[in-house]
Amino acid sequence: MHLGTRPREILSTAGAVSGVRLTNGQSIDADLIVFAIGIAARDELASAAAIEVAPRGGIVVDEECRSSDPRVWAIGEVAHVLGRCVGLVAPANAMAEVVADRLLGGDATFTSIDDATKLKLAGVEVASFGDAMGTTPGALEVVYADPARGMYQKVVVSDDARTLLGGVFVGDAAPYLTLRPLLGRELGSEPAAYLSASGAEPAGADELPDDALLCSCNNVTVGAVRSAVHGVDGAEPCHTVPELKACTRAGLQCGSCVPLIKKTLEQELAKSGLTVSHALCEHFGHSRQELFELIRTLGITSWDETIARFGTGRGCDICKPAVASILASQRGGYILDGDLGGLQDTNDRALANMQRDGTYSVVPRIPGGEISPEKLAVIARVATEFGLYTKITGGQRIDLFGARLDQLPDIWAQLVEAGFESGQAYGKALRNVKSCVGSTWCRFGVQDSVGMAIQLELRYRGLRAPHKFKFGVSGCARECAEARGKDVGVIATEAGWNLYVGGNGGFQPAHAQLLASDLDDDTLIRYIDRFLMYYIRTADRLQRTARWIEELDGGLDRVRSVVVDDALGIGAELEAAMARHVENYEDEWAATLRDPERLKRFRSFVNAPADAAPGIPRVIERGQARPATAAELSAGVPDGRVLLAGARIPVRGGEDD
Incomplete structure (x- = not known):
């Protein structure tokens, strides 16, 4: 353990990592370096101006958020306040309010750090608030742990098991939204009942007092949201979540409180005897379920009839794909025929998944993951012929990346002939x-x-x-x-x-x-x-x-x-x-290949000849496709680095595809 210092430089020998040099001048030999990335205060300007900086970084400020130079304040991650730097938005906002008040002649002070947070990790919910580690004297911890499900939930309460002191949630952070506003308050029931793992119904938003904090990022209380819903003091009532976010600023930063905002809105509207809207969008007053039943009962088969009978306007990117899905699940048939083609998302319109570089991926269906060697050979041949990057998916299928829109029919012609079908990976x-x-x-x-x-x-x-x-x-x-x-x-x-x-x-x-x-x-x-x-x-x-x-x-x-x-x-x-x-x-692809009119969707340009196959050379490098440069086209292909596909180009003095 090397404490009180930081890495300054990675050392290398002959292009390989050989060690790391620290800020204290010491060097450590290493073959492998792993970075645990977090928040580091950028305090170089303060140091250069002789403003006091904490030993481990950060501009030292007092309770007024004023630095050692009385003319300079510091807020946010760069500020070393109450003995620490904090990389969270709520304390930064609170410090900003203190500085604003002081600049206007007030006497506000920063006295505590709200470090409650709900992290956005890929596939894992994590949240904590209050005294999450149970350091308060006499604190009790109510814990549910299920390693098989990857779930850990803990509520920290006072020694009489009544006052909420904090909590930690991993794998399922659902209780965080309800419990966070109750921090420091007496719970209405047994602590274990607030854990979603217990199976009990957690406390709802209607049980929260008006002064409970709903949005910690912008310091918005439950009462402020309720007041905005009802439009007190002559203000215009807010009856949608976007309106509430705009007028209260709740939910505008991390967004973790939005579900609670929505729940509070619905409950307040219900209390007022107002109808809670479940409209699909601004063009349809019905919910998706209601629209499904109307289309099914009346036997409607087109978008035009649907919007004419139940909607207004021309529709949007919310209702169009939803109606297209409803019609497809009820009537079957080719999803791009008639007026349905214009309703689909980008991927459905191309019958393929668009990738970040504008090319498409092709996923043939492999039922149950069972495939013959002959079919594997066809996929290999197609990938080689069109220069496609191949990847085994998590669902036992083979994904082919890098196809242009105009190449999709040619690719699928070979796949369909070999007995493959669309895997509907785009739908x-x-x-x-x-x-x-x-x-x-x-x-x-x-x-x-x-x-x-x-x-x-x-x-x-x-x-x-x-x-x-x-x-x-x-x-x-x-x-x-x-x-x-x-x-x-x-x-x-x-x-x-x-x-x-x-x-x-x-x-x-x-x-x-x-x-x-x-x-x-x-x-x-x-x-x-x-x-x-x-x-x-x-x-x-x-x-x-x-x-x-x-x-x-x-x-x-x-x-x-x-x-x-x-x-x-x-x-x-x-x-x-x-x-x-x-x-x-x-x-869908077999049906597309049989119909020249349907094939027109896959031309590079609307006025291109039906048999046009423009050769736009691409470079496939480590599985990623990009347009070839003029220098690459004239110089040919360096050995072992790139493959150019889709056009005839000179290669080492000759010609190759």
């Missing part, structure tokens, strides 16, 4: 069904997981939904296909299949929950049919299955009553809707 639809090898090969497998995965993927391919969804099928309880991390997870047992639903990855990961046990093949498929169609009918726009189940009145029990017990008597209707999808399914 809000079934992505893939992941499987282990099951009883066919594995000595632990108890059911044919590959066969079931293929059957499910072929059944639900192309099914449009409010959001993308994924399946997993595991051949035994060892769970090699990670089925409980999927929207629909199937795990084999000696007696049949266990069906799990509502698992998601992404920014808000959730484990799937058991819906039914020991099912035979037919019953399993029947329940999945019902589950998916019930989700498609009732979920909100861009709502994953996990969030949909959470927000349903009754949650998983509600889903089970509809899917398993057929409590609404619509089981046969949901199954019939799925049967129509299965019967009407057609591969």
Whole structure:
């Protein structure tokens, strides 16, 4: 441990790391250097001006945020206040208010640091506030830890278990929004009840007092938000979240309080007897669920009829893709025909995923992850011919990157001829069904997981939904296909299949929950049919299955009553809707290649000849594509560095593709 100093320079010998030189002049030999990046005060200007700087960095300021030079103040991460530097926005805002008050002749002081924070990490929720480490004398810690789920939740309370002192949440930070405003206050119930892991209903926004802090970044209280909703003192009432953010400044910085703002708004509107709007957007007064039922009941098949009967204006990038998805999930057929093409997102319009460099990726469907050597050879040939970067995806498929729009038909012509179909990686639809090898090969497998995965993927391919969804099928309880991390997870047992639903990855990961046990093949498929169609009918726009189940009145029990017990008597209707999808399914790329009019979408220019294939040379370097420079075209290809594809160019004195 080398304390009280910092790395200043990385040392190298012959192009390889050999050590690091510290700010105190000492050098340390090293073969590998790992950086833990955080906040460091940029105090060089203060040091040059002979202003006092803390030993470990930061401009030393007093409670007025004034430095050792009385004419200079410092706020934010650069300020060393109350013995530390703080890299958070709420203390910076509080310091700014102190300085502003002092400049206007006031006597405000900075006396405490609010270091509550909810971090935005990829795939993991982390939050802490107050005395998170329980250093207060007599403090009690109420802890729930589940290593298997990657979850840790702790609430710190006073010795009588009544006053909230702090908390830490990892893996599931849902309680943070409710508990953070209650810091230093007496809890209304037992501390453990506030942990989402306990299964109890946490305290709602209506239980918070008016002076509780709702937005710590901008120091906005719950009372201020409530007042803005009702428009007190002659102010115009705010009845939407954007209006509340604009007039109160709550939620304008880190954004972690926005769900609580929305919840408070809805509760205050309900108290006033006002209708809480669930409109899809400004062009439709209906929710997605209501619009779905209207289109289904009336048999509407076009955007023009939908907007004419239920909407206003020309639509937007919110309602157009939503209506396109509703129409696609009900009527089937080619998603770009008629007036539907203009409704789609960029990826759906190109039947491919646009990448950051403007090229597209191609993902053929590989049901259940099973593929023949002959089909692998076709993918390899196509990737080589078009100079595409290849990547095995997490869903047992092969992604081909770097294709131009005009190349997509040529690529898919070869893939379709070899028996491949679109993997719908570009759509809000079934992505893939992941499987282990099951009883066919594995000595632990108890059911044919590959066969079931293929059957499910072929059944639900192309099914449009409010959001993308994924399946997993595991051949035994060892769970090699990670089925409980999927929207629909199937795990084999000696007696049949266990069906799990509502698992998601992404920014808000959730484990799937058991819906039914020991099912035979037919019953399993029947329940999945019902589950998916019930989700498609009732979920909100861009709502994953996990969030949909959470927000349903009754949650998983509600889903089970509809899917398993057929409590609404619509089981046969949901199954019939799925049967129509299965019967009407057609591969989108096969349909595109058969129709010259559809192929026109993939020209580089609208007036290009139908058979035009402009050769725009690209450089593929470490899997990334970029346009070739004139120097590269004239000099040829240096060995081992780049591959130029798509045009005939000179290479080492000759010509090559």
